[in-house]
Amino acid sequence: MAGKGTHSDSKAATIVIKDLRFTYPGIDGHPPPGSTPLIQDFNLTLSSGHRCLLVGSNGAGKTTLLKILGGKHLVEPDMVRVLGRSAFHDTTLISSGDLCYLGGEWRRDVAFAGFEVPIQMDISAQKMIFGVPGIDPQRRAELIKVLDIDLSWRLHKVSDGQRRRVQICMGLLKPFKVLLLDEITVDLDVLARADLLRFLRKECDERGATIIYATHIFDGLEDWPTNIVCQCSILNSFYVNVLA
Numbered sequence: 001m002a003g004k005g006t007h008s009d010s011k012a013a014t015i016v017i018k019d020l021r022f023t024y025p026g027i028d029g030h031p032p033p034g035s036t037p038l039i040q041d042f043n044l045t046l047s048s049g050h051r052c053l054l055v056g057s058n059g060a061g062k063t064t065l066l067k068i069l070g071g072k073h074l075v076e077p078d079m080v081r082v083l084g085r086s087a088f089h090d091t092t093l094i095s096s097g098d099l100c101y102l103g104g105e106w107r108r109d110v111a112f113a114g115f116e117v118p119i120q121m122d123i124s125a126q127k128m129i130f131g132v133p134g135i136d137p138q139r140r141a142e143l144i145k146v147l148d149i150d151l152s153w154r155l156h157k158v159s160d161g162q163r164r165r166v167q168i169c170m171g172l173l174k175p176f177k178v179l180l181l182d183e184i185t186v187d188l189d190v191l192a193r194a195d196l197l198r199f200l201r202k203e204c205d206e207r208g209a210t211i212i213y214a215t216h217i218f219d220g221l222e223d224w225p226t227n228i229v230c231q232c233s234i235l236n237s238f239y240v241n242v243l244a
C-alpha cells in the first residue's frame with residue numbers, strides 16, 4: 001500500500017499522516033531484510049468534520065492503516081499524529097475516549113482463557129451499556145434508539161448483527177473526536193446501517209468529529225463521505241480523492 005495523496009484545508013487538522021512507511025515485523029521483531037513495505041510514502045491530512053471512506057482490495061492494508069492510527073502498531077511518532085499526538089505513545093487518546101477504534105470483531109482478553117475471546121457471555125445489553133460510567137444519558141438513549149437495541153438482549157443468545165449493534169453502541173457512548181471504523185457495519189441490516197450512517201454524519205456536522213470508515217459495501221454511501229482514499233492494486237498506489 002503506497003501513495004502520495006494529500007489533503008488539507010483551513011480547519012484544524014485532526015489526523016496528519018506524513019510519509020508513513022510500515023512493514024510488519026518478522027519473528028525477530030524487525031522487518032525481514034529486503035522486504036517491500038506494506039505502506040510507504042503515504043500522506044493524508046483530515047480535519048474536524050471530515051468523513052473519509054477508506055476503500056481497496058483485500059490485503060491492501062486498510063486494517064493495518066486503521067490500527068496504526070489507533071495506536072496498535074508502532075511507527076515513528078512524526079509519521080502519524082492524531083489530535084496532535086502519537087496514538088501509540090499517548091494511551092490517553094484512547095482511554096479518554098477522544099480516539100475510538102471499532103474493529104471487525106468484538107473480543108476481550110480473559111485470564112487463563114487466553115487473549116481475544118469473543119464477547120458472547122451471558123450478560124444483558126443493559127448491563128453492558130449502562131455499566132460504562134460518566135456517559136451523558138441523552139447520548140446513551142439516542143444511541144440505543146438509533147441502533148434499535150433491546151436492553152433485555154442477552155449477549156450469548158443474540159444474533160451476530162444484534163451483538164454488533166451493542167458493540168457499536170458501547171464504542172460510541174463517549175463523544176469521540178476521531179473515530180476509526182473497520183468494516184463495522186458488515187453484520188447490520190440495511191435499515192440499521194442507514195440509521196447509523198445518518199448518526200455518524202450528524203456527529204461530524206454538529207460536533208466536528210472526524211471519521212475514517214473502511215468498507216467494501218458502498219450501498220447508501222453515495223453522498224456520505226467528504227474524502228475517499230482508495231488503493232488501486234494495479235498501480236499499487238493510494239489515491240486521495242478530495243470531495244469536500
Ligand SMILES: Nc1ncnc2c1ncn2[C@@H]1O[C@H](COP(=O)(O)OP(=O)(O)OP(=O)(O)O)[C@@H](O)[C@H]1O
Pocket residue numbers: 024025038056057058059060061062063064065
Ligand atoms: N500481524 C500481521 N503480521 C504480518 N502480516 C500481516 C499481519 N496482519 C496483516 N498482515 C498482512 O498485511 C496485508 C494487509 O492486511 P490488512 O488486514 O491491513 O488488509 P485489508 O486491506 O484490511 O484487507 P481486507 O479488505 O481483506 O480486510 C495482508 O497481506 C496481510 O496478510
